[in-house]
């Protein structure tokens with residue numbers, strides 16, 4: 001809590017560099033920073049024509065690599081003497097346990113581990129567990145947080161469509177960066193950014209840049225622009241081109257590419273030449289495909305329709321699926337499809353009560369998600385897991401229907417399995433990547449220390465999330481974000497929202 005960054009030399013050095021970059025950002029807009037960053041290079045070897053050419057390219061794209069601050073480096077760390085919940089069936093919980101991290105990987109988990117070269121992170125009165133894995137989130141529209149109004153024309157869908165259509169790449173960047181900062185603040189280490197407002201390549205690059213700068217692990221799913229007619233396919237050439245140059249966007253393998261598919265049904269039934277060309281292109285490229293389907297009662301039969309056309313499979317994630325009948329749940333299970341549920345938005349928008357145990361009993365890989373803060377307000381995934389658990393108990397009229405530990409599994413290892421990354425993250429086990437969080441239990445809402453699983457699900461607020469480590473990088477420490485400037489993130493997002501609102505000129 002008290003040691004913040006000062007006891008971590010490598011991170012401290014990076015912090016100085018980051019502060020310098022943050023100062024640069026505050027001095028001017030991206031283009032100006034870009035100009036400054038390439039002027040020294042020009043002095044050495046680049047002639048004026050090339051310099052002007054670079055500026056023109058920056059204008060077209062607006063964002064340049066020189067704009068981003070470096071992420072903290074991966075050091076050698078030992079989380080010492082904590083209540084360690086590994087979420088691994090063999091290792092179990094380790095009271096007074098240690099987690100040793102080296103080069104972004106978990107080197108050892110156990111008691112009294114010897115690691116003389118490692119920086120010590122004191123784990124007393126802390127619960128250590130794998131970082132939370134989020135499985136479907138339209139991060140761009142965090143710029144419109146809680147902007148769902150009280151009249152039908154101000155509901156979620158018209159709001160996202162009307163305001164999404166006037167958003168620039170810079171607005172996308174600010175929305176996603178705000179969401180990414182909140183994700184880290186709440187203890188998420190992996191997100192699935194389902195980006196369904198791609199109005200051109202600059203929008204995609206702006207979105208990706210925000211995730212990269214935050215240091216999150218992510219699946220980033222390429223979608224359509226808000227307002228695209230159901231009769232028109234999304235930009236599949238751009239998807240192919242993005243995939244072929246993916247190394248430029250993957251942040252060293254932390255960000256993977258997926259496809260955000262509209263499915264067969266949207267506002268209307270999509271024509272087969274649209275939904276099939278989109279699906280077949282994505283499947284042909286070997287991309288995981290995600291779609292909203294069977295969201296509410298009047299969407300019954302949609303999953304069966306997909307199954308009939310062979311549009312389910314291990315590469316398909318179905319989102320919401322509240323209307324799934326027992327037969328449709330079996331179709332999902334048989335096909336190997338995954339499901340993502342988002343009780344924070346499903347309840348709010350009136351889809352009904354989230355289905356969970358039905359999918360688990362059928363063996364469908366399941367993850368929990370934020371979906372959209374336009375509806376959910378905040379993105380506290382611990383709170384969303386609590387909501388999910390309470391819905392299960394309420395539906396069953398049973399205090400013991402859904403154990404807290406089962407919910408923690410859903411938020412960690414099960415979420416990772418549903419995204420196909422459980423070989424790398426989701427539990428604390430030697431050889432896995434170091435995505436780890438530390439929850440401080442010495443605050444009023446967490447005292448006294450009773451049952452750690454119940455405490456985590458029922459009590460955790462973002463301010464209890466003391467430390468967040470992604471791939472060995474410390475991105476939150478002592479309650480503070482290390483790679484992002486919290487005030488700047490909020491201030492610039494607010495300015496962006498004001499500009500969007502003015503441009504839309506609706507309310």
Ligand SMILES: [Zn+2]
Pocket residue numbers: 136138292319371372
């Ligand atoms: Zn959604």
